[in-house]
Amino acid sequence: xxxxxxxxxxxxxxxxxxxxxxxxxxxxxxxxxxxxxxxxxxxxxxxxxxxxxxxxxxxxxxxxxxxxxxxxxxxxxxxxx
Numbered sequence: 882x883x884x885x886x887x888x889x890x891x892x893x894x895x896x897x898x899x900x901x902x903x904x905x906x907x908x909x910x911x912x913x914x915x916x917x918x919x920x921x922x923x924x925x926x927x928x929x930x931x932x933x934x935x936x937x938x939x940x941x942x943x944x945x946x947x948x949x950x951x952x953x954x955x956x957x958x959x960x961x962x
Contacts, residue, residue, distance in 0.1 A: 884946050884955075885948050888921070889957060890919050890920065891914045891920045892922075893920060893922045894906075895907070895922055895929070896923050899926045900928045900932060903926055903928075903929040907920065907936065907958065911940075915960065916962060917959070919945070919958065920958045921956070922957075922958065925952065930954065942958050943959040943961055
């Protein structure tokens with residue numbers, strides 16, 4: 882899967898927030914995503930690279946990875962249940 886061309890079904894913009902901001906935004910955003918869809922989280926906090934995969938695993942979702950963009954990251958999570 883080429884993450885650089887992937888578009889999330891739901892985009893959550895958590896840029897400019899630090900932990901736990903991106904995770905709280907992801908949690909809120911995930912409520913609007915249907916099973917099988919992909920949520921895209923935009924973040925500037927490097928801690929999100931560690932926190933989001935752990936959060937995804939804990940909730941039983943599939944963390945697909947991230948793409949570095951100028952000044953921020955795009956992280957992708959697929960809702961599994």
